[in-house]
Amino acid sequence: MSAHARAVKIVALVIVFIVIALAFAAWHFHHNGNALWQIISQQCVPGQQQRNDPAPCQRVDLDAGYVTLKDRNGALQYLLMPVARISGIESPALQDPATPNFFALAWQQRALLTMRHGSAVPDSVISLTINSEYGRTQNQLHIHISCLRPEVRRQLDSLTPQLNARWQPQTLQQHRWLIRTLTSAELAQQSSFIRLMQEVPQAQQNMGKYGLALASLSDGRLALMAIERNWLKMNRASAEEVQEHSCTLLH
Known part of the structure; x- marks a missing residue:
């Protein structure tokens, strides 16, 4: 050159x-980056405490430390968020084992999609995502519970035989991801945020650069997926890119 x-x-x-x-x-x-926190702290939690009414949230679980809220986008998309003020994936609170296991809690709440849909939404359709510090719109930790993109479903089905408990680089949606498998028990035993921090050396001091996603695999395992911000490739580590809130897979 x-x-x-x-x-x-x-x-x-x-x-x-x-x-x-x-x-x-x-x-x-x-943009009002505190809109979700205002809903939680000024409406959902006070409503639950004072009137036993979590609206506009669907649920406020003070003991478990989370709320669920129907997102404005998509027929079935929900958000799971902490009742505490936690900004996002970069927050030191998520490195504390005493902090609720929000990813596991969000996977438990996937039945919300079935309830709203009125008929069974299979696990193969459902995914969880949390965007990086640079790929999100709100400064309150929120996990998207929504549908997986059909093309990502096909890619994961193709990759399933070669995936294992070690992080592997793979390409999804034209971006580089790290993917490892989990059992349901492993998801419940350890926070996915702590797992990422401990197992991916580059993430230890730069958690804010990462987005996380979770989806089921055809053999019953789960795929935990991490994407790292890369400005050169116009990649803000918005893990939500693997989701399709219109839920084509249900049609």
């Missing part, structure tokens, strides 16, 4: 970074 071509490439990358930074700053300036 000639010196001129290298210079052009560097200038192009600088321009891309500037555009991304300006867009991100503009979005934050105009």
Whole structure:
């Protein structure tokens, strides 16, 4: 590559970074990133405590430390969130074993989709995601309980025979992911956030750069999937990209 071509490439990358930074700053300036926390702290929890009415949440479980809320997007999408103020995946609170196992709790609440749908929603359709610090819209930890994209379902089905309990790099939705398998018992035994921090060295000091997802596999195991932010590839580590809130898989 000639010196001129290298210079052009560097200038192009600088321009891309500037555009991304300006867009991100503009979005934050105009967006209320505390909307979910305001719903939890000003409506759901006080309503449950004072009137035994969690609305607009579906459930407030103070003992277990979480609420569930129907998301505005998608016919079946729900959010599971802590009743405590926890900003997101980068929060040190998630590295404390005493903090509720929110991923396991969210998987337990997948029956919400069946209840709203009015007929069985199989596990093969359902997924959990939490976006990175750079790929989310709200500064209150929220796990998306929603449907998996059909193309991701097909990719996972194809990958199932080669997946195991070690993190493996794989490509989903044109982005690089790390994927390992879990049993249902392992999901319940240890927080997926702690597992990611302990098992992926790059995540230990940079948890905010990662998004996490969970889906079932055709052999009964679960796939825990981590995506890392990569600005060069326009990847904000928005794990939600593996979900399709219109739930085509049900049709």
